[in-house]
Amino acid sequence: MSRLKFWSKLPHEEAISHLAAEYYFGPGIQARGSLKTDSDIYIDCEFEGSIETQGVIEIDANAIVKADLTCRTMSLAGNLHGNVAVVEQASLAGNASYTGKLRCSNLKIDQGARINGQILTKDQV
């Protein structure tokens, strides 16, 4: 008897919205702990701990995150403190604030973004 495959994946979309993300942490939430998944994550709150995903992490302008992150791509518009390993591209918006050690293959930084720490891009990773 063949077994149905119920849950298959769609190709990732680089730009996720909070409605598309499977893990959505909205405003007013205080989260603490570790999260390991292969899904996209959107954070618009306070988060402290660690996140490991094969998907996208998007951190909203109002978010305050103190966490070590591992992901495929990251988009930061809020405040992030922690070590980050990004397999593909990390993007920092103009209002982003980052403190820590960032490793990534590609980096995109908008004018105005504040960075305090170390950045290692593809050749240095």
Next chain:
Amino acid sequence: MYAYFHNTATGGQVKTQVLRTIRSKLRSQHIEGRNYEYTSPTQLANFVVDATTAGARNLVAIGNDVDFHQLLHASKDIDGLTFGYVPLFKTSNLAKLLDIGSHKQACEALTARKVISIATISIDGSPVVTQTELSHDDNVELRLHIDNKLELKLEAHQLKLQNLQTDAHNSRAIGLEVFALPTNIKLHPQKPILKLAHSSTPTIPCDHQLLHLTADRVEIRSNKPLQFGATTETKASYLIRITPHPLQIIAKKHAQLNPS
């Protein structure tokens, strides 16, 4: 023996027709059936005890998805039961899951006795096949412990809990969406403030859904009592878990839902 349960408040002419059909089908197969009409969850619980004491092992809910979950709740402490469902309304998620779109198909499925195993989540031991909710009239302070790994503190008034997995061999399938009433923070009342699963019709197997792990275990503590949707219970703490044993449900779609 079959026992079938229906709420006085639901039904009408369709229910009368369904009851007639079930009686006729059981009689034609020389199967004993008992008919229970209840007015409250408490009375339902008493009827379940009465029916199972008399030897009924096939319990059938006639009504809507809430009625079915009330039957599960009323019989949560009794082992070895098989459940059936005859939906009286077309908007039933459970009916879609079991592939019994109409009450006619459901009556056919009942006597055909195709039983499937479905992994369920439970709320304080009460199984949830599709979805249910915990709620309060106003925002309350909540603490959520997810898999003992993630702790969330938030204000909300409604938690939608979903069983995301119909495969009896898989776990990690508690879907959780949390809604808050607008406060000083800009919130949309219809949009979740916390989502730990994809939300669109998750219990219906479908190739294009993005569904992954959410949790095995979620502990919920509130500063005020929350009402558990399928019952009249209100409590300040709940434990949601994947149930260790799959639920046995009579369905039409035996071959496709029961994994090899």
